[in-house]
Amino acid sequence: MINTLRQSFQIGAAVTGNTLIYWCQRLPLVGKLFKDRLYAEGSLKDRVCAVAFLLKACTQVLYKALYVCLAIWLPAAVVMETLTPQQRVDAFLWFLLMMSFVGGALIKTAIGDTSAVKYTCVKLMGMPAQEYLPVNGLFSHLMDILYLLPVTALFSALIGFGVLRGLLLAPLWVAAHLIGERVQLWLFDRFGLLTQKKMAYQWVLILLIPLAAYLPPFLQAIPPVGRVVASPLFWAALLGLGALAAHSLFRYRNYPAFARQALPLSEVQLDAKKASNQAQFASVKLRDKDFAGDALQTGKYDRKTGYDYLNAIFFDRHKRLFFLPVCRRLAVVAGAAVLSFGCLLFFPEIARNLGGYLPQSLPLMVFLMYLLSIGDQACRAMFYNCDISLLRYGFYRQKEVILRNFRIRLRRLCGFNLITAGGICLYVLSFGLAAGLNWPPLDILSYCATVLMLAVFFSVHHLFLYYVFQPYTAELDIKNPFYTLLNMVVYIACFVCLKLDSQPAGFAFIVLGATILYTAAALVLIYRWAPKNFRVK
Incomplete structure (x- = not known):
């Protein structure tokens, strides 16, 4: 056992040291200081590996502390x-x-x-x-x-x-x-x-x-x-x-x-990060059967012209990439409905407690709608199957064209996310009524309107980040830190919403105002910054 550990440490030190030397040689200005003879310095690699081991230990402690804080202690709080x-x-x-x-x-x-x-x-x-x-x-x-x-x-x-x-x-x-x-x-x-x-x-x-x-x-x-x-x-x-x-x-x-x-x-x-980034595009690749049957027939869109025609064909040929995620989310909602109504039959007291929580569950819906939005996958599908090729042409990067495509795609993406939101509203209303919840009509209307507006909000959010920052490269890496940072900020904001306690009507006005302001700001920023940033990198 000890001998196996010692040998694995030696091999790990060699791999770590060689990798570090390789990348140091490619640094500007100082790269020439790292000579090839360093590859033969076994004792140097051992010291480098020891330092890397200590850094990894500190990183692991911080990572586990962050995990316990976010996944365990914060929900308990x-x-x-x-x-x-x-x-x-x-x-x-x-x-x-x-x-x-x-x-x-x-x-x-x-x-x-x-x-x-x-x-x-x-x-x-x-x-x-x-x-x-x-x-x-x-x-x-x-x-x-x-x-x-x-x-x-x-x-x-x-x-x-x-x-x-x-x-x-x-x-x-x-x-x-x-x-x-x-x-x-x-x-x-x-x-x-x-x-x-x-x-x-x-x-x-x-x-x-x-x-x-x-x-x-x-x-x-x-x-x-x-x-x-x-x-x-x-x-x-x-x-x-x-x-x-x-x-x-x-x-x-x-x-x-x-x-x-x-x-x-x-x-x-x-390069684990690069492999992880590229693996995200595996789910948006087309298959041979996507071009079977009437998938290549474009006659039904003869009345459309320009970019309306282009996007109509794109969404028709790639409908599996958009409808399948929506169907999966509806299946999750349907499963939750089956469990809830089953609980109503066999554990009515627990079901009534769950039904009584529904009017106050709008803050939770913010977090759920963020998770259920297909915006991130939709943007990856747009880039991989369309924009990575067309962005090489100057006409496709003009302000008017970018804004036109944004509006068309926003309508499409809102439609997909609204299907999921509608399924959630139907489930919540039916279960609330079945559980005997005394829910005023105005609050019901406010609740459903909020869920639907959240679907629109997150559709705008993902498309806005995609057009303004365009984080994907030709090698399918994600190399824009602002894209990741803003996504994280929105995620944290959605998580913080779990702490809010608001009535449906008041919360609906907050979401409506945020959606209108965010959409208006997105249109302005896209028109100003997208022609510069929306390109293949």
């Missing part, structure tokens, strides 16, 4: 105003158990993770997968304990769970992830399923786990998990199961087959 001290602890621990102990353990795996160093060790250097994968995975989890200790202690103290108990949460967290590793190896043996490669599996968990985590506390139905987690019996059981899982990882015999599928050459990318 949203609901804690009306809770007793014990209920606050229960809410925090419930979020932690569902999001990290269950969700994190089933979604993420250290053994099946793909990296350049792991590929180099197992596939290129010939280190036995039977030895390398469990040792590397266990070491990764042990390091997670060190990263998590200050984080869990800090937030446990803030929530009132205690520093000492918070320190114990770190090994319990890792024990749950070790159990998750063994479960995922069982899934591979039983079904040949590599969970990190199956997007359907990932998305089901990504949708269900937050729902199971956040819904009970917001409905004032917090499971009393505080006493359970504080129990020595729970600690002993989870730590014992984690130890058994770690032991089982070393006794597992199918690592060679697992490595063949988990470490393909096509997925080993030295």
